[in-house]
Amino acid sequence: MTQKFDNLPDETGHFGRFGGNFASETLFHCLEELKSAYQKLKNDPEFQQQFNKDLAEFVGRPSPLYFAERLTHEQQGAQIWLKREDLNHTGAHKINNTVGQILLAKSMGKKRIIAETGAGQHGVATATVAARMGLECIVYMGSVDIERQAINVFRMKLLGADVRAVDSGSKTLKDALNEAMRDWVAHVDDTFYIIGTVAGPAPYPAMVRDFNSVIGQEVRKQSIAQIGRFPDALVACVGGGSNAMGLFYPFIQDKEVLMYGVEAGGKGLETGQHAASINAGKVGVLHGNRTYVMSDDAGQVTETHSISAGLDYPGVGPEHAYLNDIGRAKYVTVNDDEALAAFHTLTRKEGIMPALESAHAIAYGLQLAKTMSPDKHIVINLSGRGDKDVHTVAEIEGVSV
Amino acid sequence: MTLLSDTFKRLHAKKALIPFITAGYPTPQLTVPMMHCLVENGADVIELGMPFSDPMADGPVIQKASEAAIKQGVDLRKTLTMVAEFRETNEHTPVVLMGYLNPVESMGYEVFIKDAAKAGVNAVLLVDSPPEESAELQNQLRKHHLQQIFLVAPTTSHARQQLICQQAAGFIYYVALKGVTGSADLNPETVNSHIQQLKQLSELPIVVGFGVKDASSAVAVAAEADGVVIGSALIKTLEGSQDAQETLQKVADFMCPIRNALDSL
Ligand SMILES: Cc1ncc(COP(=O)(O)O)c(C=O)c1O
Numbered sequence: 001m002t003q004k005f006d007n008l009p010d011e012t013g014h015f016g017r018f019g020g021n022f023a024s025e026t027l028f029h030c031l032e033e034l035k036s037a038y039q040k041l042k043n044d045p046e047f048q049q050q051f052n053k054d055l056a057e058f059v060g061r062p063s064p065l066y067f068a069e070r071l072t073h074e075q076q077g078a079q080i081w082l083k084r085e086d087l088n089h090t091g092a093h094k095i096n097n098t099v100g101q102i103l104l105a106k107s108m109g110k111k112r113i114i115a116e117t118g119a120g121q122h123g124v125a126t127a128t129v130a131a132r133m134g135l136e137c138i139v140y141m142g143s144v145d146i147e148r149q150a151i152n153v154f155r156m157k158l159l160g161a162d163v164r165a166v167d168s169g170s171k172t173l174k175d176a177l178n179e180a181m182r183d184w185v186a187h188v189d190d191t192f193y194i195i196g197t198v199a200g201p202a203p204y205p206a207m208v209r210d211f212n213s214v215i216g217q218e219v220r221k222q223s224i225a226q227i228g229r230f231p232d233a234l235v236a237c238v239g240g241g242s243n244a245m246g247l248f249y250p251f252i253q254d255k256e257v258l259m260y261g262v263e264a265g266g267k268g269l270e271t272g273q274h275a276a277s278i279n280a281g282k283v284g285v286l287h288g289n290r291t292y293v294m295s296d297d298a299g300q301v302t303e304t305h306s307i308s309a310g311l312d313y314p315g316v317g318p319e320h321a322y323l324n325d326i327g328r329a330k331y332v333t334v335n336d337d338e339a340l341a342a343f344h345t346l347t348r349k350e351g352i353m354p355a356l357e358s359a360h361a362i363a364y365g366l367q368l369a370k371t372m373s374p375d376k377h378i379v380i381n382l383s384g385r386g387d388k389d390v391h392t393v394a395e396i397e398g399v400s401v
Numbered sequence: 402m403t404l405l406s407d408t409f410k411r412l413h414a415k416k417a418l419i420p421f422i423t424a425g426y427p428t429p430q431l432t433v434p435m436m437h438c439l440v441e442n443g444a445d446v447i448e449l450g451m452p453f454s455d456p457m458a459d460g461p462v463i464q465k466a467s468e469a470a471i472k473q474g475v476d477l478r479k480t481l482t483m484v485a486e487f488r489e490t491n492e493h494t495p496v497v498l499m500g501y502l503n504p505v506e507s508m509g510y511e512v513f514i515k516d517a518a519k520a521g522v523n524a525v526l527l528v529d530s531p532p533e534e535s536a537e538l539q540n541q542l543r544k545h546h547l548q549q550i551f552l553v554a555p556t557t558s559h560a561r562q563q564l565i566c567q568q569a570a571g572f573i574y575y576v577a578l579k580g581v582t583g584s585a586d587l588n589p590e591t592v593n594s595h596i597q598q599l600k601q602l603s604e605l606p607i608v609v610g611f612g613v614k615d616a617s618s619a620v621a622v623a624a625e626a627d628g629v630v631i632g633s634a635l636i637k638t639l640e641g642s643q644d645a646q647e648t649l650q651k652v653a654d655f656m657c658p659i660r661n662a663l664d665s666l
Contacts, residue, residue: 012533022502022529024458025565026579029556168464169454181457186580188556285502285529286455298476299507300454 003217005252008319013202013289016325019318023201023288026185035203037108042210047103054099055214058132059089061096063215065222065379070349071366078372080365081231082352082382083219085243092355092384093212093243094125098194100211102129105192112191113137116180118145118173118239119310119357120152121384122196127161137161140179142172145309152388170303173313177287197240198317201288205317212246219379220250227377233258233368236381237360238331239275239310241317243383248329258330261320262364264306265333275304277316278324278331286315292324307336307392308356310384334360342366343386343393355384356392404495404523405548405571408445409606409627416663417628418443418619419608420635420656421499423450423466424483425475427642431649436487438649440494443660448526448630451480451500458528460583462633465640477504477513481520488521495523497550497571502530510541518545524571526550532568539568552576553599555591566603573605574630577622578612583633587612589621596625616662623663631659 008015023031041047055061064087068080085093098115105113113130115137117123123139130137139156143165146153156163169175177200184193198205198212216234223231234251236244238261251257266274274280277292284293286301294302294314306312323329334342339356342363347353354362358381365380372378386393394401409417420439424432436447452470456463484496498517505513505527517525524547530538532551542549548570553562556579566573577592578584596607609622610630619629638655642648 020534021531022534023531024528024554025531025552026458026554026556026576028531028554028561029558032558168461169468174455178455178457182460182581185458186584188579282507284506287457288529290506293503295454295503295507297507298478299504300471300476301503302454 005250008322009202009206013206015319015322018291018321019202019205019289021201021288022285022290024185026188027201030184030188031201031203038104038203038207041104041107047107051100051103055096059095059099060087061214062218063087065219065226068350071346072369074349075366075369077369077374078232078376078378079374080369081377081379083215083247083379085215085381085383086352086354086358086385090125090128091387092121092125093215093246094122094196095128096214096246097196097208097211097242098122098125098129101192101194102133105135105194106133108192110190110192111135112187113194114140114180114183114191115194115196116140116173116176117196118176118312119308119388120145120149120156121310121388123161123163124152124155124159126194126196127156127159130161131159138183139163140166140176140183142166142170142176144171145173148392149309149388151391174301197242198245198319199240199287199289199315205289205319208242209245209249209319212242213249215243215246215381216248216250219247223379230254230257231379232372232376233260233378235260235262235361235365235368235378237262237311237357237383238316238320239313239357240315241320243381245317245319247381248323252328259323259328260364260368261329261331262360263331263333264308264311264360265335266305268335269333273305274333275306275312275314276333277314278320279333281314289318291315291318291321307339308360308389310355310357311360332364334363338363340393340396352382353386354382355386356389358383403546403548403571404493405446408495409572412445416623416666417445417606417608418660418663419446419448419628419630420444421448421450421630421632423452423463423470423636424480425452425470425473426466426636427469427639427648429473429475429479431645432483433486434645434649435652437491438652439656440491442653442656444494444656445628446495446497448497448499448632449480449484451477451498451504453501453504456501458581460581460633462583462637466636477508481516481522484522485520496521497524497526498522499526500528502527510538514541514545514547518547522547524548524550526574528552532564535568550574555579555595562599562602569603569605571605572627573599573603573607575599575607575609575626576611577609580611582611584612587618587622592622593625600625616658619659620662620666623666629663
């Protein structure tokens with residue numbers, strides 16, 4: 001899992017001009033402690049063995065690489081493959097990371113687990129591994145998100161987590177992250193903070209990427225076995241960017257494999273109501289790292305909008321900011337209505353209901369496939385399943401369930 | 402010589418009282434009168450908070466004050482205008498701007514520091530800009546003779562303390578507790594022993610903040626320190642105030658007992 005595919009970040013946690021350690025002083029000690037614990041463990045065969053065993057037996061990996069025959073037929077372009085992270089235990093890629101971090105927490109002797117969550121997927125994935133390890137778990141969640149993701153809130157509670165509503169700022173994911181940081185500062189001695197995406201201060205962006213890179217590593221093997229070669233293009237949605245980094249990272253040196261990150265275009269970039277930090281944000285500092293941030297002229301972080309709570313974040317992982325700058329990956333946007341249409345298309349054509357986050361990747365993948373010839377292959381990361389979004393879709397379409 | 406070092410020199414054995422207020426809270430019109438009122442009631446240095454949408458290191462009181470200030474249109478530029486207005490009649494009280502990096506990045510380090518210097522700011526404390534990430538900022542600060550204040554926390558390792566002391570200027574801000582601003586669980590004994598250790602590493606004045614809330618907690622942590630910072634407790638007393646007279650009276654009532662207690666040390 002910890003195979004190195006390039007030399008980033010550097011010693012100080014930077015990806016080019018992005019990333020770094022813009023944390024408040026109280027946290028430095030635990031960040032250093034975390035960094036050295038992670039560095040030691042990631043090269044420890046016993047730790048790797050345990051991690052791989054958990055991924056296989058608890059998460060259910062490897063997840064299949066599925067050929068979407070009817071979608072492919074319909075687009076009359078490139079062959080479309082789906083990486084089925086939706087089939088993981090708890091229904092999304094988020095569990096790959098929490099399985100890794102909880103092992104780290106355990107080995108560091110931490111008793112108390114905290115996490116932030118937006119859609120609730122990372123909260124559920126954290127509550128799940130905490131329950132399995134018998135550790136106390138507190139999940140911070142914006143009060144707006146608590147309302148729109150009621151099922152996941154209840155799932156977390158069933159798993160024994162204490163879900164705390166965050167009422168500051170925009171009452172969404174970014175504020176939940178702020179609150180988790182505040183909790184951590186106050187409980188540094190016994191608490192492990194499981195961040196849910198490739199953001200935050202170093203070492204989080206690289207660590208979360210490494211734990212999720214099992215996605216891309218499997219695709220390398222599966223594509224050789226099923227296609228006979230690597231795919232021509234990879235497509236993944238980008239909120240903070242963990243499912244996308246997990247897929248992209250193992251292919252970083254394989255320059256012939258194109259990469260597309262799909263940001264939430266919300267109601268359209270021109271409306272200002274979106275969450276497309278790379279496409280429409282500017283360089284700034286948020287949550288401990290330098291990256292693209294959606295902020296106003298005064299540098300206040302702005303409220304974002306997306307039909308999918310999991311993409312509703314005003315920053316983006318610093319490694320994506322870097323990949324964008326060097327041109328290795330391309331970042332595009334898909335609007336709410338396009339994502340919703342893709343949700344229906346995949347459900348009807350393949351019998352797979354995607355998470356609204358993943359539906360963004362599907363929507364772009366379909367557009368992309370059309371522009372490519374049938375001898376090309378694209379892999380779309382189906383980062384999660386759509387059960388959690390059924391209510392949202394029903395509500396948008398005026399159906400009461 | 403800088404205004405900050407002059408101030409601490411003049412204070413000699415006296416303890417510095419450093420109130421923190423958020424620019425624009427409770428209203429933008431009140432900020433400058435409040436700054437003068439703080440000085441009249443014993444403030445030696447003023448920390449002026451630059452409101453930010455995501456104040457990660459602040460407790461609920463300062464969070465709310467920031468939100469209210471932003472709602473009333475206060476940004477970095479307006480904050481600098483307030484300092485300039487304060488300077489029209491006060492040249493001797495150092496002003497330290499405290500806040501977060503993103504608004505500064507957005508304005509640009511060069512423009513921000515140049516305009517801050519012009520407005521009469523003496524130092525800046527950016528919570529999320531540690532020494533390791535502050536090289537460019539320090540370049541600009543040096544050009545305009547401004548100082549960067551750094552925090553030292555109870556969790557800061559000895560090696561980092563040395564690094565911070567090397568780069569620090571003005572004074573060192575010791576964070577009294579593991580927690581956000583305005584937390585309750587202050588332990589004066591630990592604070593005092595940490596400050597004794599820090600004094601071995603730096604000649605700079607050391608002030609204590611986070612969790613200091615009244616005369617008795619101020620006195621308790623001032624034993625070894627050169628001064629105390631009080632923010633949340635002061636701002637909390639202003640909640641709901643709109644009327645100028647009433648607000649300034651509350652500021653005076655809050656400051657006086659603390660000033661007296663520190664002076665009787
Ligand atoms: C299914 C799914 N996909 C994607 C995301 C976005 O996160 P990231 O960009 O870190 O993969 C989320 C977040 O909640 C999610 O639940």
